[in-house]
Amino acid sequence: MFPLAADRIRILHLSDLHFIGKLTERGTRLGTRPWLTKSHDFAKLQALVHLLTVLGPPEDTFHHLVVTGDVSTDGAVSSLSTAKDFIQNDEIIDAAVSRLIAYGLACDSERRTVIPGNHDRYGTWLPFQRRQRHFEEIFDDASYPRVQVVNAPRGSTGPDIIFFIFDSTQVLRLIQRRNPLDRIARGEVSLAECTWLVRTCSEIARTGYANGVSVDPGSCVRIALLHHHPVLPHTNRLPPSRAQSLTRHLTRMDNDEAFQRSCLEAGINMVLFGHQHFGYRRTATSTTPGQTPFGADGPVHFFCCASTSEYSVPDPGFFIYDVGRRGVDAYEFGWDGCGFTRKPTLTRLPFR
Ligand SMILES: [Fe+2]
Ligand SMILES: [Fe+2]
Numbered sequence: 422m423f424p425l426a427a428d429r430i431r432i433l434h435l436s437d438l439h440f441i442g443k444l445t446e447r448g449t450r451l452g453t454r455p456w457l458t459k460s461h462d463f464a465k466l467q468a469l470v471h472l473l474t475v476l477g478p479p480e481d482t483f484h485h486l487v488v489t490g491d492v493s494t495d496g497a498v499s500s501l502s503t504a505k506d507f508i509q510n511d512e513i514i515d516a517a518v519s520r521l522i523a524y525g526l527a528c529d530s531e532r533r534t535v536i537p538g539n540h541d542r543y544g545t546w547l548p549f550q551r552r553q554r555h556f557e558e559i560f561d562d563a564s565y566p567r568v569q570v571v572n573a574p575r576g577s578t579g580p581d582i583i584f585f586i587f588d589s590t591q592v593l594r595l596i597q598r599r600n601p602l603d604r605i606a607r608g609e610v611s612l613a614e615c616t617w618l619v620r621t622c623s624e625i626a627r628t629g630y631a632n633g634v635s636v637d638p639g640s641c642v643r644i645a646l647l648h649h650h651p652v653l654p655h656t657n658r659l660p661p662s663r664a665q666s667l668t669r670h671l672t673r674m675d676n677d678e679a680f681q682r683s684c685l686e687a688g689i690n691m692v693l694f695g696h697q698h699f700g701y702r703r704t705a706t707s708t709t710p711g712q713t714p715f716g717a718d719g720p721v722h723f724f725c726c727a728s729t730s731e732y733s734v735p736d737p738g739f740f741i742y743d744v745g746r747r748g749v750d751a752y753e754f755g756w757d758g759c760g761f762t763r764k765p766t767l768t769r770l771p772f773r
Pocket of ligand 2: 491538539540606648696697
């Protein structure tokens with residue numbers, strides 16, 4: 422359908438899968454533990470796998486999977502386990518009747534990066550983020566922020582990709598001086614984590630190593646991943662209504678502007694996130710041209726991935742990025758009522 426050039430790395434970006442425990446769920450509010458939360462829609466997940474099957478053999482379809490949070494809808498171990506089964510397995514069999522139930526994405530831990538969202542920190546009947554690590558127990562135990570390198574596969578002349586992985590869910594402190602409603606969906610990246618980004622990029626550019634892996638600072642592509650949105654979509658509309666302002670306040674990320682600035686200073690090329698449940702893209706450029714650890718500064722491209730499989734969203738979707746040394750081609754996919762189809766516009770964005 423759209424061939425991959427030899428000098429590109431293809432990334433599949435999904436977000437806000439909102440799994441509950443029952444894989445074949447058609448979509449419900451009931452049966453999920455916290456009220457106000459909704460489940461995944463099995464039909465959308467199977468439509469996704471079907472589309473990827475049509476695109477070609479799995480090893481050619483995409484090199485790496487990124488899932489930017491809200492993997493589960495209630496943070497329960499059973500929901501996160503079902504999500505992991507779908508992401509990690511190829512065939513999912515009902516052992517009781519020896520019958521194929523579904524195909525998954527067949528992405529082992531080397532071929533995927535999955536990060537937590539606010540829903541993955543829920544854990545009681547109330548939809549409040551809690552201090553718990555169910556997500557890390559089910560997926561690979563990890564600390565944040567951290568670096569992950571995806572080297573170009575054998576036979577490809579594509580760039581090395583360096584992921585800078587953030588957990589933007591709330592850090593809950595013993596004494597909270599904030600509105601308890603902030604615990605539903607609000608996120609944060611600390612100022613220390615913004616500094617970590619600039620420091621880590623400087624170190625990689627100086628040494629040629631990222632997380633112990635050799636990379637070429639002159640051609641590697643730097644991508645930051647988090648769940649919450651550091652930027653809002655462009656809008657020509659009138660000022661937001663009171664209800665819209667409240668929603669923005671309750672779902673936003675603390676230090677979003679500091680994070681944006683750090684991405685520009687660190688020489689980040691792309692930032693991938695979700696949380697908003699609708700897709701959009703923005704590009705930020707520095708107002709005063711300067712240097713980053715990797716050379717002259719360039720634009721930072723921000724991509725918000727729609728919810729791929731939450732059953733009630735009006736416009737579910739996902740992105741595929743063909744990442745080259747000098748820029749990215751972004752393909753957006755949307756739901757047409759019975760399957761995912763590619764939207765007609767191809768977005769070509771340079772890194773310099
Ligand atoms: Fe979500
Ligand atoms: Fe979220």
